[in-house]
Amino acid sequence: MTTIVVLALVFVFVALRLWSVLGSRTGHEQPLAKPVERPVAPRAVPLVGSDPAPAVGQVPATAPAAAAGLRTIASADPSFDAQRFVDGARSAYGMILEAFWRGDRESLAKLVDGEVADAFSHAITQREAAGETLDNRLVAVEQAEIEDARIEGQTAHIRIRFDADVAAVTRDRDGNVVAGSTTDAIPTHDVWTFSRAVKSPDPNWMLTETDEAA
Template sequence: MVEILLLAAVAIFIFARLFSTIGKQKGAPPPAFRRDEQAEQRPQPVHVVRNPDEVDEEDDSISGIGQISRIDPSFNQREFLQGARGAYEMIVKAFADGDRSSLKNLLNDDIYQDYDSALKQREESGEEPLELMRLKNAAIESGDVRGSMAEVTVLFEAELTNGDRISDTKELWTFERDTKSRNPNWKLSDVSAA
């Protein structure tokens, strides 16, 4: 009986010490309790969105995305990513078909000139166009605001085919939209290899 009481006393002592150590808050307070200036000084984590179903509409942790949401309350990450996937497919198809009129509606003027030059070279050489086999993944990489111009960069991973040859591609596509414009459509403004 004395042994049981002694073991119980030791157990209570150990639990009390554990609780006093674990129960103490260490480090910085949770983000919700930080003052705004403290939160702005810390680097914002980058959350890569892999597909539209994973997007949390309230998540503005992607660099610049929160800023876009503040100046354009209609901006929605899930809808944007779905639209970007659709735009990717339309642009690749229009380029393969040589459909300049569709490209003109989907690209800004600078990148349209690049696509038009590439189409002219392909038409002169008789080269077979690359066609989309499968869009494997689309992920928002970053966002930015310059004046009233919002930009969102998306990483696309796809399989393209050129006749019998299949190739994997990874590209960063940047879409832009003037937030002061009534036109809700985003246009492709830059493409680079990832």
């Protein structure tokens, strides 16, 4: 009888552990299938990458000025984890760039909001009118650092700087290279802001601002 009770308790413990890992959402999970299918973007920005979960106590690169804002966001949304956010932001950076380079408006609409979405759409339209295509490739994201974090009203905003290497090539209607290089990657420095209503049932973040880093 004692053995049966012990086994039952073990079963309940294992079931709870599986649920905590697989069945709960922290607010930043990446859908299991869609993010790896590059032609199809997931709904909004799933700010978690394919990297394994960070070690307990691991802290992302963060400017001192952002620390208080991150604490405020974590207080408003207990599921928020800064390291998971940064891991996911790195993945989102690549997905958004690739969607823009492909001219994939449908995917961008699920990843980008506001004036940024309008600017991306306008740039794609101009590119199509010129008969040009981008043969770009994100070589590596060297650094992703949170520069600022804040809550305005019920919306959280996190600004993150990306230092990356991109191989950028523009081709004309006939496939000839008109700009860029097929062999050399150039360093890029971007500052992107992701936003999310902290009380929203939708766990995903949207890109709402872009700028070049100073």
